[in-house]
Amino acid sequence: MQTISNQKPSATKSDSATPGSGNSELLQLETWLPYRLFRISTRVADVLNAFYGPKYGFSRSAWRTMAIIANRPGASAKEICQAGGLDQFSVSRAVKQLVELGFARRTSGRSDRRYAAIELSESGWAAFTEISNVAKRLDADLTSAVSSEELALLDGILARLDNASAGILARGWRGATEPVADEPGAPAAKRDA
Amino acid sequence: MQTISNQKPSATKSDSATPGSGNSELLQLETWLPYRLFRISTRVADVLNAFYGPKYGFSRSAWRTMAIIANRPGASAKEICQAGGLDQFSVSRAVKQLVELGFARRTSGRSDRRYAAIELSESGWAAFTEISNVAKRLDADLTSAVSSEELALLDGILARLDNASAGILARGWRGATEPVADEPGAPAAKRDA
DNA sequence: CTAATTGTTTGCATAGTGCAACTATATGCA
DNA sequence: TGCATATAGTTGCACTATGCAAACAATTAG
Numbered sequence: 001m002q003t004i005s006n007q008k009p010s011a012t013k014s015d016s017a018t019p020g021s022g023n024s025e026l027l028q029l030e031t032w033l034p035y036r037l038f039r040i041s042t043r044v045a046d047v048l049n050a051f052y053g054p055k056y057g058f059s060r061s062a063w064r065t066m067a068i069i070a071n072r073p074g075a076s077a078k079e080i081c082q083a084g085g086l087d088q089f090s091v092s093r094a095v096k097q098l099v100e101l102g103f104a105r106r107t108s109g110r111s112d113r114r115y116a117a118i119e120l121s122e123s124g125w126a127a128f129t130e131i132s133n134v135a136k137r138l139d140a141d142l143t144s145a146v147s148s149e150e151l152a153l154l155d156g157i158l159a160r161l162d163n164a165s166a167g168i169l170a171r172g173w174r175g176a177t178e179p180v181a182d183e184p185g186a187p188a189a190k191r192d193a
Numbered sequence: 194m195q196t197i198s199n200q201k202p203s204a205t206k207s208d209s210a211t212p213g214s215g216n217s218e219l220l221q222l223e224t225w226l227p228y229r230l231f232r233i234s235t236r237v238a239d240v241l242n243a244f245y246g247p248k249y250g251f252s253r254s255a256w257r258t259m260a261i262i263a264n265r266p267g268a269s270a271k272e273i274c275q276a277g278g279l280d281q282f283s284v285s286r287a288v289k290q291l292v293e294l295g296f297a298r299r300t301s302g303r304s305d306r307r308y309a310a311i312e313l314s315e316s317g318w319a320a321f322t323e324i325s326n327v328a329k330r331l332d333a334d335l336t337s338a339v340s341s342e343e344l345a346l347l348d349g350i351l352a353r354l355d356n357a358s359a360g361i362l363a364r365g366w367r368g369a370t371e372p373v374a375d376e377p378g379a380p381a382a383k384r385d386a
Numbered sequence: 387c388t389a390a391t392t393g394t395t396t397g398c399a400t401a402g403t404g405c406a407a408c409t410a411t412a413t414g415c416a
Numbered sequence: 417t418g419c420a421t422a423t424a425g426t427t428g429c430a431c432t433a434t435g436c437a438a439a440c441a442a443t444t445a446g
Binding site for chain 1: 219220221222223225226227228229230231232233234235236237238239240241243244257260261263264276277278321325327328329331332334335336337338339343346347350351353354355356357358359360361362365366368
């Protein structure tokens with residue numbers, strides 16, 4: 001590999017501006033926590049997608065949807081949205097895809113017929129089981145890098161980070177650092193350090 | 194909110210297949226580590242995107258590219274690819290976007306004129322600084338949910354998970370659980386528990 | 387009965403992605 | 417020198433994904 005440049009910002013040639021502006025340290029993407037989490041998760045998700053994508057022909061949204069309805073058979077589209085962090089359009093299209101491929105079906109035989117009530121078919125369960133096994137193996141592969149004590153620690157830390165991230169999302173980029181009302185679905189966690 | 198269904202899989206009505214197939218436990222998306230990491234990271238990234246997107250008019254790839262060249266002024270497109278986990282097309286288009294918006298420039302005055310040598314302009318540094326500050330605040334917001342000891346622990350754990358995920362990516366979904374040769378750019382880490 | 391509300395779908399415009407083909411530069415070698 | 421080959425980067429094109437408005441269907445309120 002041929003390294004072209006490895007200058008520090010301060011060594012930038014004069015017509016390129018320097019950070020300056022009262023900014024003590026440059027942000028480094030590689031050490032920014034959300035980016036680190038992103039890298040790990042997308043690598044694994046990409047590998048899983050490389051399995052189910054070609055084999056079953058559905059999208060990431062469809063896989064997420066499938067995984068959600070596997071745990072909540074008969075869920076409505078709205079419930080899937082909430083559980084999976086997907087918007088209603090994605091869910092609608094994902095369900096459509098799964099139904100067309102024969103992995104899911106809609107049964108609207110309830111009192112309120114606005115709701116969809118989606119569940120997996122035989123082949124849907126088969127596909128889910130197979131993808132799950134790969135997912136579990138990847139997870140085991142990933143977590144084999146850390147001890148079980150660390151994993152337990154990580155579990156607690158992630159629960160709180162998840163909670164904090166929900167707060168950040170709710171407040172938006174303007175948001176001051178204020179506690180936010182409990183979000184539904186997230187495990188209760190104290191922000192106390 | 195009107196809850197329609199909350200059945201457990203085992204209570205599924207009879208024409209819907211049950212997991213069965215020698216599968217001891219259903220995979221739960223919410224507890225699958227890569228998904229948990231994904232949720233946290235995308236929430237924060239979405240919020241940051243909601244800041245720089247409308248304000249500066251560039252994409253996520255462009256922001257990543259900007260952050261990378263801020264730390265490596267004069268980097269070539271190829272270096273940006275490697276550092277940011279982006280493919281060459283994304284980088285090419287991201288750089289184009291940044292140049293068109295006046296945030297970066299290409300200077301190919303080196304010995305090897307195939308390389309691009311990209312750096313931020315004055316306004317590029319200004320934008321980067323401003324976005325960085327928001328990013329740092331979000332990070333601080335996020336990490337305020339855990340103690341500094343836990344954060345240090347997390348740092349080490351993530352370093353190893355990052356390493357493991359690189360191995361998973363390299364091996365693909367077929368990959369057995371074998372150690373993989375050192376990847377460039379990742380901090381050295383032992384897989385020992 | 388009508389209006390408002392809720393759950394879901396769909397069409398359309400836009401944005402992002404992957405791939406092949408292309409330009410330009412550099413290198414190896416006869 | 418001349419020509420094949422390799423490398424860096426760009427661009428066109430097809431395809432996929434996403435966001436939004438609008439439509440549609442079922443329910444509830446007045």
